Amino acid sequence: MMVSRTGARLEYDCADSTIDEPITLDAKGKFTAKGSYTPDRGGPGRNDQAAARRARYVGEVSADTMKLTVTLESAKEPVGVFTLRRGEDPLLTKCR
Numbered sequence: 119m120m121v122s123r124t125g126a127r128l129e130y131d132c133a134d135s136t137i138d139e140p141i142t143l144d145a146k147g148k149f150t151a152k153g154s155y156t157p158d159r160g161g162p163g164r165n166d167q168a169a170a171r172r173a174r175y176v177g178e179v180s181a182d183t184m185k186l187t188v189t190l191e192s193a194k195e196p197v198g199v200f201t202l203r204r205g206e207d208p209l210l211t212k213c214r
Contacts, residue, residue: 132213133157147179
């Protein structure tokens with residue numbers, strides 16, 4: 119996750135996503151933000167590849183750790199719940 123003043127970009131094993139608004143923490147270190155989520159698939163690109171879908175990001179930051187839940191607006195179940203640590207490089211296995 120790369121955070122900027124205007125939001126963030128996230129990279130997963132088989133997806134990419136963006137938070138399209140500034141991330142503002144409340145007094146308890148929590149935030150909610152909107153953005154998009156784009157799944158990837160292995161192999162060559164196709165004309166019918168999945169388009170970006172609207173997503174909601176709910177997070178909580180404590181010291182150097184963030185717990186992040188990503189949910190598509192069209193779904194009830196989250197895409198995933200992730201634990202991120204500042205400065206720690208993830209081990210990604212891209213499905214491309």
